[in-house]
Each structure stands twice: as C-alpha cells, then as structure tokens.
Amino acid sequence: MSSGSRREDILGRVRARLGRDAANAAAGRAAVEATLAAQAQGPRPAVDTQDSALARRFVEKSLAQSSSVDSVATLAAAPAAVARYLAGQNLPPQAVVWPSLAGLDWAGAGMTIEARGAVDADLVGITGCFCAVAETGTLMLCGAPDAPATVSLLPETHIAIVPASRIVPGMEEAFALARAELGRLPRAVNFISGPSRTGDIEQTIVLGAHGPYRVHLVVVTAEE
Amino acid sequence: MRVALFVTCLVDLMRPRIGFAAIELLEAAGCEVVVPPAQTCCGQPAWNSGDREAAAKLAKKVIAEFEGYEWVVAPSGSCADHIRTEYPVILADEPAWRERAVALASRVHELTDFLVNVAQLAEVPGNFAGSVTYHDSCTGLRSLGIKDQPRALLAKLPGVELREMAGAEECCGFGGTFAVKFGEISAAIAERKCANACATHAAAIVGGDLGCLLNIEGKLRRMGDAQTEVLHIAEVLTRKR
Amino acid sequence: METGSRRFKANAAAALANPVLQGNLRMAKGKFIDKRAIAIKEIDDFEATREAAKNLRNAVLENLDLWLEKFEEAATARGATVLWAKDGAEICRHVVEIGKKHGVKKAVKSKSMLSEEAGLNHALAAAGIQPVETDLGEYILQINDNERPSHIIAPAVHKCLDEVADLFHATHRTPRKTGIPALTREAREVLREHFLTAEMGISGGNFLIAETGSVALVTNEGNGRMVTTLPRVHVVITGIEKVIPTLEDLATLMRLLPRSATGQSISNYVSVLTGTKGPDDHDGPEHLYFILVDNGRADVIGSEFQDMLRCIRCGACMNHCPVYQTIGGHAYGWVYPGPMGAVLTPLYLGIENAIDLPHAATLCNQCGVVCPVNIPLPDLLRKLREKQVERKLRPWSERIGLKAWAWAASHPGLYAFGARLAARYLKWLAGGEASIPVLGAAPEWTAGRDFPAPEGRTFRELYAQRKKS
Known part of the structure; x- marks a missing residue:
C-alpha cells in the first residue's frame, strides 16, 4: 500500500473508532483551534520572581x-x-x-x-x-x-x-x-x-x- | 448503631476467631452487631478473574442481604472496597441495581476505619503486649486510605511497640487468584515481605486482610520461622494476657 | 504470531532460577523509587499536575484524527516528510527505502521502542545498512548478540557491572575495565566515531507537538542530540498516539516525565526539533522524516482500553511493580514489560497471544498510583481478563471451577456445608500441625510456601452455636 493510502487507512480507522462525522468534525476542529489558541498552562510550582x-x-x-x-x-x-x-x-x-x-x-x-x-x-x-x-x-x-x-x-x-x-x-x-x-x-x-x-x-x-x-x-x- | 458484620469467606473458613474479635471490638464501640446468616462471598474472585456474570450475581446477593442495615463492616480492606467501589461498576448496566449498590457503598467500612472514624472506639478490649510490625494491605491502603486507622488503634495498647518495616506499603504477593496461578512469583514476592518484616525483629506481623496474612504466614513457616506470630489487627486488639 | 509473550510462565520460572539476574534485580529495586518519591515533592501539586496531564492527553485522543492532521500540516510546512506505517514491517520498509534513497551505509539510533516493535535493526542489517544503538544501555544489549531491552527507560537494568565489563573487553578487544566511569568513557569513544560517520540518525519521539510540527526528545546521555544533529538524514519513528497540542503542554508533561522515570527534576537534554537544516545553519539534517505508526494503536481508540494510549513511557509502573521487581522485564516476552506491557502487549499483539500477562499482576495498584497520567492499570488488566472470559480463552478447568464456586456461593446452605467440610478436611490434612506443606488442590501455593491450617470449624457454624447457648 502506498504511503498516501496507508495514511487514509490509518486515519480512516481512527475516525471510524471515534465515530467521526461531518457534524462532530466541525466541533472537533473548533476544539483543536481553541486549544491551540489558548496555549493553556498546567499547574505551576511556585517560583519566586522578586528581584534577584x-x-x-x-x-x-x-x-x-x-x-x-x-x-x-x-x-x-x-x-x-x-x-x-x-x-x-x-x-x-x-x-x-x-x-x-x-x-x-x-x-x-x-x-x-x-x-x-x-x-x-x-x-x-x-x-x-x-x-x-x-x-x-x-x-x-x-x-x-x-x-x-x-x-x-x-x-x-x-x-x-x-x-x-x-x-x-x-x-x-x-x-x-x-x-x-x-x-x-x-x-x-x-x-x-x-x-x-x-x-x-x-x-x-x-x-x-x-x-x-x-x-x-x-x-x-x-x-x- | 446497628452494624451488619460481613465476615468474609476467608475468615469464615480459616480464622473464625477474627470474626469473633471483630464482633467484640464493634460491641466495645457500642454497636449492636448482626451477622446476616446467608452471607457467603463478596464475589471478588469472580470479578478479578474476569467473570462479570458471576460477580454481578454475587454482588446482588450481598446488596439484598446487607442494604437494610445502617452500617456494614468487614474485617478486610479488600472485601470492603470490593463492595464499596466495584459493585457500582459491576452493576453499571443495570440502573436499578446500580442505584442500590451506590446507596449501600458509603455505609460499608473496613473494620479499623469504622472503629476509628465512625464508631470512634475509645478503649480497646485487649491488653496485648509486645513488638509488632504492620503490613499495609494494598487495596485497603490505596483505595480506602487505611493507613493511620490501625496504627491509631494499636497506639491504644500501651504494651504494644510498633516497629515499622521497610516497604510496609509494598504488596505481599498474595493478589487473590494470583497466588495460585503464579505460585512461584507470588512466593518470591512474599519472601521479600517476610524478610522486611523479620528485619524488625517484631514478635508479630499484623495486618488487616486475612489473604495477605495467610500468604505471609505460609511463607514465614516455609522459611523455617515458627516463632513470629502472624495476626489480624482484630486479634491483637482483643487478645488478653 | 510467535512471541515470547505466550511463554510468560516458563520465562518467569527461568528468571526466578537465574541467580545473577535475581542479584541484579535486588540491586536495582528501589533506586528509581526513592528518587521519584523525592522528586515529585518538588512540584507543589503533583496530583493537580497529573490530572492536567491526564486531561490533555485525553483531549488529544478524543480528536486524534484532527490532531494528527494538524501535526502533519505543521511538520510538512517546515520541510519534514510525514509517512504512515500500519505495522512493524511497514516501518522497516520505510526506513530501508529512506536509507537507500540517501545512500546510507550506517544509521545511529537513539532509543526507540517502536523500532523494537518492528525488529528494525535486523531489517537494516539485511539491507546493508549498519544499525548502531547509541543509548549506553541499548548499546550494551546490541553488542550482546542483540539482546532485548528489559526496561523501557533502563534497557540493561538486568545486567551488572561485571557482565558489562566482560562484554566490552570481548567486543572492543581492550583491557578489561572495572569502573563504571571507565566503561562509560570507552563506550563514548567507540560511539563518537559512529556519530561522526553515520549518514542517518533514527530516533523515537517522546512527544509530537501539533502546534509547531516538532518532535520532542528527552535524553540524558546526549545521544539523542548527536543522532539528530550530525547525520544528514533524521528519521523519527513514533506511535500515532504521541501527539500533544502545544508547547505549554510539553512544559506540563516535562514536570512529570523525568520525575516519574528516573526521579530527575528534568532530564539533561530536552530537544524540540522542527524541520530541516536552514541554508546558513552549521548543523542539522537536510532530510527529516516522521514515520507515524499504528501497529495496533488505532483499534484501541474509542475502546474501553483507550486510557492506555495516554501512556508517556516513563517506566514508573514497572519500577513499582512487585512482579516486575521479582522477574525482570524479559519474562514479559515482548517489547513492553511490567504493568503497561501487560496491557499493551495483548492489545497490540492480540489477546490470545498474551493470555498470562493480564493475570500476572497482584492488582496491588502501586502502578496506578504512580502513573503520571493516571492510567487505571489494574482496571485495564481486569478488563482484559474479562475479554478472555468472554472469548472463552481461559482453561476449561478454571472456567468450570469458577462457575461451580459462583453457583455454590449463591446457594448459602450448600456453601455453608461445603465450607464446613473444607475446614475439617484441611484441619485433618494439617494433622495437628500449624500448616500444610503440600496441598493437592493448590499446588502453586504450596510449591513456595506452606498453607496455614484452618481452625477446623467455620465462623458461621461457631456463631450459630454461640447464639443458641
């Protein structure tokens, strides 16, 4: 199988397992973009930033x-x-x-x-x-x-x-x-x-x- | 407080004295103790073997027998956790049963946890004296947070000296069916536990789950140690000199 | 598929009977555990960080197709080529083709468990490309006749200093060295030459960052840097589940990965590599390939085992596993040992090809407690056991035994009678002694320990009597 069709094969199976359809794809893309835009940080240990x-x-x-x-x-x-x-x-x-x-x-x-x-x-x-x-x-x-x-x-x-x-x-x-x-x-x-x-x-x-x-x-x- | 004692199948078969010790402790804490007579096993061996059907059947049996009581207490962290944590999972697909499992869950306690945190036992009935080391059984420790409770109860016995072993929180290698499926590995893990326990030179190894205790005792005897006692915490708390 | 994972019991027995291995396992036990326990205290809220890591990994898995597309788009925009592989054979085919295309004679490798899944070294050698493992542990194993790693972080943890000294002496034909620093220097000198002459570098990837199209590589030795800096071709082989969204997510995960793995606050080198060498750059590969691998992963998506794909390969579960500590990693028979291996191996190779692994655990949950992404490993092991029962893969004796016991346990009168009988029989077997040395009904139990004798009467029997009197 060529790499291009293998890509479709693997992504296709992931999509099938996720129950991907047109409607949830739009919501999924929105979630992806929102995550990328948010650049949200996880919990941080306290680091003193005062002076030196x-x-x-x-x-x-x-x-x-x-x-x-x-x-x-x-x-x-x-x-x-x-x-x-x-x-x-x-x-x-x-x-x-x-x-x-x-x-x-x-x-x-x-x-x-x-x-x-x-x-x-x-x-x-x-x-x-x-x-x-x-x-x-x-x-x-x-x-x-x-x-x-x-x-x-x-x-x-x-x-x-x-x-x-x-x-x-x-x-x-x-x-x-x-x-x-x-x-x-x-x-x-x-x-x-x-x-x-x-x-x-x-x-x-x-x-x-x-x-x-x-x-x-x-x-x-x-x-x- | 009316308490139903879930004896556990191992105590029933192997060490009835632990069941009586549990009753004595609960009564000392002012509880009225009932032993529902038709009880058998919580079904954990079936669940851990992957037999959901059998596990569900036994879960329903236990729920039906015990849900009428204010409290349910078991001298085992493993069995108590199975009823508390796993029954709602096992019965997840049967909403009515699941609801009954959830309703029961919060009223089920491991013995030492119940004595310390619910019944607030003031004085223990025994007067055991000697050095002991405590093995924290995995499920009680990691799922129910049983760690300080048995130690708080041991501290009520002025004659008891607690000598913590290295790796007290490490598994003893019992693991239920694991011990009979992978005996060699299980026994090798038990050997480490026994070595750590013996290094404290305590006169008794104490724990809260009979499965672990049988495993440790069996290994200890095989290693040629006939002296060190292996005792359930309920036995220690009720023993009279 | 013929794999060692079907022979777990025999492998474990051999491991228990090997005194050198047992000595090495005893020596190794605890070192990582103690350091991890100290290191996790440095991040003020380990549990919250763990929860954040779990959530971010889950969020990726829930939209994995879209994140893979995002990553591919970003990586391609920076000049990388993204290839896809269904299984080990396709990984090998891709890498060999890349090697041939670029005239590669030698490939230096930074640790990649996926290349172990694929048996890549064998395929490279067969294609006339010399594979050289450069992680010290992996190198030790490679020169020991391509031995398999026994740990995902410390591949040669089952070997002691003496064994390594003998191996280096025999392989390098140098005077036998006895100190760990001297042996490490010898490996450095031997491998430096390979770094400088290899045309291709092969690495795994700790994370793929969708935002930037980068691979993040975490190493202590610096071999990961060498492999991705000096050769003119760099091939990254990773599972499709390794994507994370942003650089911030990398920062979060880096608070957990080294601490959970080796108990370090941070690994020596965290490299975030993006695209190919620029026109004025002094170093870096001219060609960068990502091979994104399925090999069983896609089928785990959306299943009740999806939690397992959060795994960040730290090895904490095996370090803390009483079974792993006792038999080492080789007994598990495939690439991944310990609790994570006992879940992954049947998922990737087929449940029927690793029947023992899900049962080879005490369900003590030490693994679940230390997992930096909170994978409920004991639950997953139990679910695999359930799958075996559903598919009737358990031995008939066990199935019948379990059914009979469950039936009896639902019939209290019968059960009580049986228990009374068993209590008396076992008491009789003990013959007045405190324990039974050989029990026919539980030979596995009494092979290594006694079976304590019961009191002889059941609790409920005695309780009923007491109530009467």
Whole structure:
C-alpha cells in the first residue's frame, strides 16, 4: 500500500473508532483551534520572581544539576571569567565559540578562539543562551547560523554565558519568549540541564556520556 | 448503631476467631452487631478473574442481604472496597441495581476505619503486649486510605511497640487468584515481605486482610520461622494476657 | 504470531532460577523509587499536575484524527516528510527505502521502542545498512548478540557491572575495565566515531507537538542530540498516539516525565526539533522524516482500553511493580514489560497471544498510583481478563471451577456445608500441625510456601452455636 493510502487507512480507522462525522468534525476542529489558541498552562510550582530571586534559584538549581557557576558584572568581563575557569581546570585557553559571541575581547583575556560550529577535536565550547529557566536550572539554546548546536554538544567542556536578564521562571515563559522574539521555533531548540550523564550501568550516575563532562555557567548580572 | 458484620469467606473458613474479635471490638464501640446468616462471598474472585456474570450475581446477593442495615463492616480492606467501589461498576448496566449498590457503598467500612472514624472506639478490649510490625494491605491502603486507622488503634495498647518495616506499603504477593496461578512469583514476592518484616525483629506481623496474612504466614513457616506470630489487627486488639 | 509473550510462565520460572539476574534485580529495586518519591515533592501539586496531564492527553485522543492532521500540516510546512506505517514491517520498509534513497551505509539510533516493535535493526542489517544503538544501555544489549531491552527507560537494568565489563573487553578487544566511569568513557569513544560517520540518525519521539510540527526528545546521555544533529538524514519513528497540542503542554508533561522515570527534576537534554537544516545553519539534517505508526494503536481508540494510549513511557509502573521487581522485564516476552506491557502487549499483539500477562499482576495498584497520567492499570488488566472470559480463552478447568464456586456461593446452605467440610478436611490434612506443606488442590501455593491450617470449624457454624447457648 502506498504511503498516501496507508495514511487514509490509518486515519480512516481512527475516525471510524471515534465515530467521526461531518457534524462532530466541525466541533472537533473548533476544539483543536481553541486549544491551540489558548496555549493553556498546567499547574505551576511556585517560583519566586522578586528581584534577584530568579537568578538565585537558577544558580541553586544549576548547581544541583552538577553545573558549576560563576558570575560577572558585565558581558565584557565574561572572557576573563572563562579564562580563569579553564586555567582552574588545567585546560588550555582555546575554545570554539558561537559566532554571535566572537565580538567579545577574547584575546584580551588571553584566549584563542575560533567562531564556528564544533568538531570532534574541540575540547571547549563557549555558547550564549536564548534564555534560561530558573525552575530547573536549565539553559534554552536556540540553534541559528551564529549559534550552532554542536558547540554545546561535542566538546568535553561546555561554557555558557547567561545574562541574568534572560532568566525566566519556567519553560512556559521560555516558549513565550521564543514565540515573541523568533516568531517560529528554530530547527533545534535544546534545553540543557548540566553535563550529559548516564545511569545505564547499575543505575549509577556517571557524568559525561556522549555530551560534555562539564557545564560551566557564567551569569552576567548587569542590566542590559 | 446497628452494624451488619460481613465476615468474609476467608475468615469464615480459616480464622473464625477474627470474626469473633471483630464482633467484640464493634460491641466495645457500642454497636449492636448482626451477622446476616446467608452471607457467603463478596464475589471478588469472580470479578478479578474476569467473570462479570458471576460477580454481578454475587454482588446482588450481598446488596439484598446487607442494604437494610445502617452500617456494614468487614474485617478486610479488600472485601470492603470490593463492595464499596466495584459493585457500582459491576452493576453499571443495570440502573436499578446500580442505584442500590451506590446507596449501600458509603455505609460499608473496613473494620479499623469504622472503629476509628465512625464508631470512634475509645478503649480497646485487649491488653496485648509486645513488638509488632504492620503490613499495609494494598487495596485497603490505596483505595480506602487505611493507613493511620490501625496504627491509631494499636497506639491504644500501651504494651504494644510498633516497629515499622521497610516497604510496609509494598504488596505481599498474595493478589487473590494470583497466588495460585503464579505460585512461584507470588512466593518470591512474599519472601521479600517476610524478610522486611523479620528485619524488625517484631514478635508479630499484623495486618488487616486475612489473604495477605495467610500468604505471609505460609511463607514465614516455609522459611523455617515458627516463632513470629502472624495476626489480624482484630486479634491483637482483643487478645488478653 | 510467535512471541515470547505466550511463554510468560516458563520465562518467569527461568528468571526466578537465574541467580545473577535475581542479584541484579535486588540491586536495582528501589533506586528509581526513592528518587521519584523525592522528586515529585518538588512540584507543589503533583496530583493537580497529573490530572492536567491526564486531561490533555485525553483531549488529544478524543480528536486524534484532527490532531494528527494538524501535526502533519505543521511538520510538512517546515520541510519534514510525514509517512504512515500500519505495522512493524511497514516501518522497516520505510526506513530501508529512506536509507537507500540517501545512500546510507550506517544509521545511529537513539532509543526507540517502536523500532523494537518492528525488529528494525535486523531489517537494516539485511539491507546493508549498519544499525548502531547509541543509548549506553541499548548499546550494551546490541553488542550482546542483540539482546532485548528489559526496561523501557533502563534497557540493561538486568545486567551488572561485571557482565558489562566482560562484554566490552570481548567486543572492543581492550583491557578489561572495572569502573563504571571507565566503561562509560570507552563506550563514548567507540560511539563518537559512529556519530561522526553515520549518514542517518533514527530516533523515537517522546512527544509530537501539533502546534509547531516538532518532535520532542528527552535524553540524558546526549545521544539523542548527536543522532539528530550530525547525520544528514533524521528519521523519527513514533506511535500515532504521541501527539500533544502545544508547547505549554510539553512544559506540563516535562514536570512529570523525568520525575516519574528516573526521579530527575528534568532530564539533561530536552530537544524540540522542527524541520530541516536552514541554508546558513552549521548543523542539522537536510532530510527529516516522521514515520507515524499504528501497529495496533488505532483499534484501541474509542475502546474501553483507550486510557492506555495516554501512556508517556516513563517506566514508573514497572519500577513499582512487585512482579516486575521479582522477574525482570524479559519474562514479559515482548517489547513492553511490567504493568503497561501487560496491557499493551495483548492489545497490540492480540489477546490470545498474551493470555498470562493480564493475570500476572497482584492488582496491588502501586502502578496506578504512580502513573503520571493516571492510567487505571489494574482496571485495564481486569478488563482484559474479562475479554478472555468472554472469548472463552481461559482453561476449561478454571472456567468450570469458577462457575461451580459462583453457583455454590449463591446457594448459602450448600456453601455453608461445603465450607464446613473444607475446614475439617484441611484441619485433618494439617494433622495437628500449624500448616500444610503440600496441598493437592493448590499446588502453586504450596510449591513456595506452606498453607496455614484452618481452625477446623467455620465462623458461621461457631456463631450459630454461640447464639443458641
């Protein structure tokens, strides 16, 4: 059977089982459209949004996800913080960086960077984020030509620069922001919560499965 | 308060003393206890075996026999829940019967729940002393919320020391017909339950459902433990030194 | 259909007799349970969230045809190709055709239970396409002669460290490693090479989002990201029931899925993937296919078993199941073990092909209580038992026994007489002892435990006497 007729076969059986007819199809379509338009949220755990509480929660939850966290006052201070972290980890001051961050003064911080997508040999990947979710300590990365997805994936160390002003309470606000600012979802939206891990051998959690072993967050506290 | 005792078929056949203990407790709570003489079984084995017809037949029999009483009490969470929760489902296609099932449902209670929440028993008749561990039977716990009631009653016995076991809320592996259809699996689950119970070194394992207790006792004896007593909560609450 | 689900009893007996497996099951028991119990407390109102998840899944199922059309429209608008498959064979045919069309020699796979339903790896290999499982657990099983997963979240939960160490040593021809981190690194290195060279990535889909035409993938290892980022072709294989309406619904479900599955607040990676690589993008597949699979699901719509289609595949029901904990997942004989498997297997393969599964449960309802979408699993198991009775699929001895017992129980005089007889007979059998070691009428019972002796007289007998005196 061709895929087109198989589509009709499967949908036809679903329709038959649902007792679909012209009258209830109209009502059904209306229900579907209403649901899509409503974008209704489910129950939400309370997240304190007062002053610096969001950023505090984001940091606390990120630490719980085994990320490490630093903070700097301004975006301009981020390269030095990154260099400091790498030195502390005995890692060379070299990294692949999102093209969107290539304009920072990396050389001034003693770093050698390449602005591109990551390859297997890259040890350190530096990204920004679209926004971050305080509820769970999660980064939201939206793929784009100047924000390639591989940079947060292939290197063993992932460093993300997180403007405090982009920390939102929950995933709902993150999606709302994406709808408002991007119009439609980019090809790859990745929510990242700490280093990759597996518990597949004896349910023992090991960090560094296929993705990064380390996730280091540099929170930029200054208002934009 | 006039209470009809639903003895349960297992207590009738295996442990009449639990039935008498239940009567003693209900009377101690100021109830007048009646034992409708024609009662047999609530029909749960049929329902859980997929025989709706037999389950409906027995449900109607129980409803007819018990609906005239103010309260119905069973020394079993499993049987009480079957009457309360399942009868309206079993009889869903027969509106008149369904209505009678619903009318009966809210008046049916598991023994400890009735003693604590309805009759508000002040003093228990027994004076049992010793260490016990309590097994929470699945249906009573998860469908009727029987958790604090037996413990509240045990707390009325100053000589009783309750030692909670690990996994008290885990199934003992009885499961009614499951125990005779999948004996090996059932016995292996029971072994875990017995190990958890024995680890408390309590002198007695106590519960509110005889099916579970027979399963636990049978496994315990097979494991070579002839010492640890396995008792229904009603026995513990009425036993005199 | 020949499947292991017809041999449940023999499988279970073998599992009970396997000391290594029993040790591994004992070790695994409780880890997920304890973490879940803590994690669900983090969302202020677990019950309300669960109810919302149940309602949103129900709403989709009630208009599933329309939601599928919506999803298809949105996905197609973003450049994806949507294909439909009736069964496993059609899944295999689609994937092989896609592979051939794009000159694929190697396919890296992120965990997909549907590809297990289809036996896809076998079909790919037969077509000259090398399938490589990349979830660590799935990889362990693949190199162990394509062993089946025993758990939907932790496929190799039945294996211990020693077994994995031996397997890696033998397969990779590397010095035998003894630490879990070292073994994990070895797998990472072996699989990294495959990620970089595969032309096709195959994944399941945790959810399909109708609003955006996206697939949501939830993983911890990052293999799901690799498989959907590096190869030039990405094939998503999901059941038709996996659609959810909006991104908000994803947010709701993500509060439940990781907590219920592994006891995590959130999984490491939640990827929402939409359409193909853009002209200036550095990464992502040039071709994206969705294969929407029926394989028995359509017939469950509108039936008394429809609640089962809410399932979000977290595995909490099996983690909490006393039977699963005792025999592991392989005994269930097909792709899905535990309570959800005991319902799904007969629904998808045919009730007559999994006679034992609906009975292989104590109906303790631990599964129903933990299910994040509130599926009444014990009720569904009981309904399947009812179907077996209706279709006369139970053994004749059981049918006659049940009928005779029910008849007796409706005749109080006769029943009382029978009970009096049985009480005396069993008491006599016990011969003064507290219990009966072998009971011919219940051999399954006494195989593993004694049968406690009755008091010897029935309650009603004694009560009548007492009333008289």
